[in-house]
Amino acid sequence: MRDQFTHAIEDYLKTIYDLSLTHGRASTTQIAEVLNVAPASVTGMIKRLAGAKPPLVEYQKHRGVVLTQDGKIAAIEIIRHHRLLELFLQETLGYSWDEVHAEADRLEHVISEDFEERIARVLGDPTHNPHGDPIPTRDLEIPPHATLCLSHLRPNDRGTIRRVRDTDPELLRFLSDHGIVPPASFTVTGYTPFDGNLTLQINGRDQAVVLGMRITQQIYVERE
Amino acid sequence: MRDQFTHAIEDYLKTIYDLSLTHGRASTTQIAEVLNVAPASVTGMIKRLAGAKPPLVEYQKHRGVVLTQDGKIAAIEIIRHHRLLELFLQETLGYSWDEVHAEADRLEHVISEDFEERIARVLGDPTHNPHGDPIPTRDLEIPPHATLCLSHLRPNDRGTIRRVRDTDPELLRFLSDHGIVPPASFTVTGYTPFDGNLTLQINGRDQAVVLGMRITQQIYVERE
């Protein structure tokens, strides 16, 4: 089942999957930004993906792409690798949550199905990675996960941190330094309308912390 | 220090290092056979390696190549990755010794120095992989290891299996099925001059086993 795709193709599929979740479609520019390549390179690759033996994306010029069923299956398979690896690196090798992403990004393309299976078993078939992202199951279902964005909460709302959708190590260190890690519980104590800043009081902490929208839009929570 | 080289370059360096150990030099054809590529491809890559910014090999037309000091350092670094990974796969994920090589061959090119360091520490800075090959130290020294070939022993010689230099899974399963795994001890009970077959009685086993030269030349032992 693996080794069908090049590393580059896998990266594109993963990126398109991710962008489609929030935007419905993935545009050339968006993909280019995430993958750090020129837009022209994306156009070229999109044509390959659309022209593959079973097409992996549906492509309409100037309108971006959506994954086909085949493309979606491949993407989820890679995401399972990635998230299992992240948890494995943390649990077995003592990586911190800001370090796991970069290493998993390289390993995800080369591990065998056997390796995947073994770490899944060692970890006890986990459902979420260190960032709280759901780990697709063996049959590629996505486990239930929080979809309520922290940015939508207001003062006096209480809840639990469930997921941090960001891979910037600096930001992740900042957040864990302030106790903002799943499954911390918290109370919103402040909100400034113009800039969207939220003040959070994490349970068991002295200092409250103020977070801008750039951050609160990346954090998903469960309301109490 | 890593990411200087492509996967292909790393494979060539590793192969040249290995061939140089037994043959002094590595010829184009030998390299081509090991890497399963056409001889012409090897000539091309050799030129790249010899023309690199610090040259990685010394190249004389029609005479094969030797690694430069820079090339040797790079090769040993990769071999350290490979052998640490093999042991890690066996110890941590329960791989059998015939499965570790193939997986390590892919992983060795993508793990970070940090990953290397972490598995080395988890394993307690081991000196040998599951096959008994020495694992280069952090400063790239090769630990002492057996150099006496089993094929040189004769009836009534006793010794200990120290190293099996072969990666064929079928052969490795055959050997472990017969208890021929480091550090098993044994007595040579027979020898046929014409074909070089040796009969081995492994301590603690009922059945003796007859091994051809194809096999005994790949096994290194310590004589009692």
Place this chain on the structure above:
DNA sequence: CCAGAAAATTAGTTACCCCTAAAACAAGAT
């Protein structure tokens, strides 16, 4: 509605790493 900005595509290169076919070389046999 149309001009200019933004987004996307085409065209043309480059680098990597493999291939086949054919020519050149090395070295022992005649």
Place this chain on the structure above:
DNA sequence: ATCTTGTTTTAGGGGTAACTAATTTTCTGG
């Protein structure tokens, strides 16, 4: 000294995946 065999190199080519530069399409404001 030449032939023959096997090894090695040259020449030419293909696929992947990136790039820049120039062009085309789409969107948006006046």
